[in-house]
Amino acid sequence: MDVRFPTDPRAARQAQEQLRSRVCLSPLPGWPELVAGLDCAFREKGRQIVGAAVVMDRRTRRTVAEKTLWLETPFPYVPGLLSFREGPVLYELVQALRPQPELLMFDGQGIAHPARLGIAAHLGVLLDIPSVGVAKSRLYGVAEEPGTAAGSWTSLHGREGELGVLLRTRERVRAVYVSPGHRCSIDDARRLVLDWSLGWRLPHPLHLADRLSRRDRTASAGVSGKMSQQIP
DNA sequence: GCGACAG
DNA sequence: ATCTTGTCGC
Ligand SMILES: [Mg+2]
Numbered sequence: 001m002d003v004r005f006p007t008d009p010r011a012a013r014q015a016q017e018q019l020r021s022r023v024c025l026s027p028l029p030g031w032p033e034l035v036a037g038l039d040c041a042f043r044e045k046g047r048q049i050v051g052a053a054v055v056m057d058r059r060t061r062r063t064v065a066e067k068t069l070w071l072e073t074p075f076p077y078v079p080g081l082l083s084f085r086e087g088p089v090l091y092e093l094v095q096a097l098r099p100q101p102e103l104l105m106f107d108g109q110g111i112a113h114p115a116r117l118g119i120a121a122h123l124g125v126l127l128d129i130p131s132v133g134v135a136k137s138r139l140y141g142v143a144e145e146p147g148t149a150a151g152s153w154t155s156l157h158g159r160e161g162e163l164g165v166l167l168r169t170r171e172r173v174r175a176v177y178v179s180p181g182h183r184c185s186i187d188d189a190r191r192l193v194l195d196w197s198l199g200w201r202l203p204h205p206l207h208l209a210d211r212l213s214r215r216d217r218t219a220s221a222g223v224s225g226k227m228s229q230q231i232p
Numbered sequence: 233g234c235g236a237c238a239g
Numbered sequence: 240a241t242c243t244t245g246t247c248g249c
Binding site: 040041042045049 | 240
């Protein structure tokens with residue numbers, strides 16, 4: 001399939017308007033057995049980007065696949081257009097993943113976005129895989145501060161309605177912004193993230209993808225386009 | 233016009 | 240995101 005990511009802000013915003021109608025918030029088809037965490041890191045003053053994917057099994061809680069991919073950074077960081085910067089490398093990465101995950105977790109917003117198309121919603125639609133966005137800070141929408149207990153949450157909403165939740169994944173950590181990406185409801189997104197929150201502020205697959213991307217940034221003498229994979 | 237502003 | 244050591248608090 002010929003998926004194109006615009007290289008300029010103008011075209012990017014037009015693409016968002018074109019894609020937003022394809023986002024679906026139906027409940028998850030089933031509780032996902034294989035969940036992937038996706039994140040990125042940079043080097044060379046941001047000129048190169050590395051995407052990292054960690055696939056985990058819900059039953060064993062073990063990592064079943066890891067993969068990284070380097071590319072030339074295609075887009076600058078512009079609030080609201082993050083998916084055009086980190087999306088291209090993560091899109092390629094997910095397509096090359098084996099086994100294919102049943103759900104994708106992104107380090108960023110899902111529909112809690114001015115165009116309802118944060119990176120989780122955008123990539124979820126392009127790949128047609130259920131997805132969830134988990135952001136460490138707010139981009140769009142408002143929410144009250146949740147209680148201090150792990151699992152406490154409050155509703156995140158915009159003028160158009162409910163967008164997600166502000167969730168306290170653990171005690172004594174700052175709450176995270178959870179919103180569905182594609183083919184997932186707000187309730188399922190919250191339950192999914194909490195179910196994978198054990199030990200860290202971010203759900204395990206995302207925590208590991210974050211570590212993997214930064215590790216590769218230093219360790220790899222990676223040439224752009226190089227892909228690596230290990231199966232622990 | 234003035235702030236806000238995922239990573 | 241990245242630049243970067245020690246330091247404050249438990
Ligand atoms: Mg990140």
